[in-house]
Amino acid sequence: MAFERVAVLGLGKVGHLAAELLREAGFAVTGVDARGLEGAAFPVLAADLGDEAALRAALAGQQAVLSCLPYHLNMRVASVAQGMGLHYFDLTEDVPTTNHIRALAATAEGLMAPQCGLAPGFVGIVGADLAAQFDTVRSLRLRVGALPQHPTGLLGYAFNWSPEGVVNEYLNDCEVIEDGQRKMVSAMEWVETIHVGGVTLEAFTTSGGLGTMCETYAGRIANLDYKTMRYPGHVRLMNFFFHELLMREDRAAAGRILTNAKPPVEEDVVYVHVAAEGWAEGQLKRREFVRAYTPVVLAGRQRTAIAWTTSASVVAVIEMVRAGTLPARGFLKQEEVPLGAFLATRTGALFQG
CATH class of the missing domain: 3.40.50.720 (NAD(P)-binding Rossmann-like Domain)
Known part of the structure; x- marks a missing residue:
């Protein structure tokens, strides 16, 4: 219609x-x-x-x-x-x-x-496209980071996105497929290092980024997960804030504290890193979609990358x-x-x- x-x-x-x-x-x-x-x-x-x-x-x-x-x-x-x-x-x-x-x-x-939106949303569209290029997929890894281009402080972050959404992602359990099994894992775990265009980032589990993909790819992909990317050291401090200081018990207050400390910036960057590995034409291969999106002018105004x-x-x-x-x-x-x-x-x- x-x-x-x-x-x-x-x-x-x-x-x-x-x-x-x-x-x-x-x-x-x-x-x-x-x-x-x-x-x-x-x-x-x-x-x-x-x-x-x-x-x-x-x-x-x-x-x-x-x-x-x-x-x-x-x-x-x-x-x-x-x-x-x-x-x-x-x-x-x-x-x-x-x-x-x-x-x-x-x-x-x-x-x-x-x-x-972006994640879930665009990153899942990209991930599905990469997965379709293989006969058998052993892993599909989706990573997204919305960050300030010029970070300051130990957190290296700015709240250009909804504080409610960020707190939700950092605290809710995350669905993954690991070794063929659908399961739930804790947020802010499975920390890894990723490099995009010479920039060093850390990635860790956050909730919701896969949308419905675990259901769709159960039995078809052996390993599937989504992680958020941040500048190094961020996840350790956020675990301290939410768990050692018990801010997880008051999500609204946590959001207010964080946005007061790290307000939005105009010069941001959105990193997208999606990688699939598997077999195609009888060979083990890896294919990637890696981008760094920055602000652009749309409808006559400069727009932040996350927007x-x-x-x-x-x-x-x-x-x-x-x-x-x-x-x-x-x-x-x-x-x-x-x-x-x-x-x-x-x-x-x-x-x-």
């Missing part, structure tokens, strides 16, 4: 840019936020998105909704969207939220597509649904999105660099 009317909920850096990219891709966009917004290139409604009646009123007449809200609001948004027969997209890495959306998809008239990579990923998927390249109903797994078609969209082409 072709569609053009899309409501974007939450007009922070990522949501606002996603709305602008959708508009440039030919969609009729309406922004919805708790506060008014002056000077936007698209209509904006002010609404209390925690109120179901207000949410329904804001979505009246729409054909699709993209939620760029904090993950804890997405269950309600998805339920309302499904009840109204709308296509639904979000950026969540939260596993319970995704499970709820998947259950809704069984009776949805439109497509239910969570996890359309544009996250926004562009979901907009490219929405373009593909409109074009009929992806299903128009049911539940969408990111690993079902073909990388070639993704990169061929107007917005997905940004990832070619």
Whole structure:
């Protein structure tokens, strides 16, 4: 079902840019936020998105909704969207939220597509493409790091992403496949060293980055995991903060402390490192997708790397649904999105660099 009317909920850096990219891709966009917004290139409604009646009123007449809200609001948004027969997209890495959306998809008239951001999202699309190049895959390793280009202090970090999301990823258990077995492991473990373009990074387990990939590749890939990349020394300090100081017991306070200490920066970088190993044509081979994405100018303004990579990923998927390249109903797994078609969209082409 072709569609053009899309409501974007939450007009922070990522949501606002996603709305602008959708508009440039030919969609009729309406922004919805708790506060008014002056000077936007698209209509904006002010609404209390925690109120179901207000949410329904804001979505009246729409054909699709993209939620760029904090993950804890997405269950309600998805339920309302499904009840109204709308296509639904979000950026969540939260596993319970995704499970709820998947259950809704069984009776949805439109497509239910969570996890359309960077990780989960684009990194899973890349991983699936690499895996498909082998006859047998022994390992698929997905790594992403959103970092300041010019780190300071011992943490070497800046909170350019939602503090709620980061704390969630650092504390929730992580699903992996190890030696053919699906299992849960603790976050901030399995620390390794990775080098990207001469930059030394450490990588460690965090939750949610694989989305539904463990289910999809169970019995097909012997080893599959996702890790977050940071500058060396970060994970040791975060383990001290959350576990020795017991900040894991108050996630909201932990988020406030960390964002106060490490506010966002404009000059950031997103590292993507995806590697697959296995057998193809009777030989053991390794194939990699390694990129360092930096800020770019979009819609007349400089955009941070984390903002544009996250926004562009979901907009490219929405373009593909409109074009009929992806299903128009049911539940969408990111690993079902073909990388070639993704990169061929107007917005997905940004990832070619």
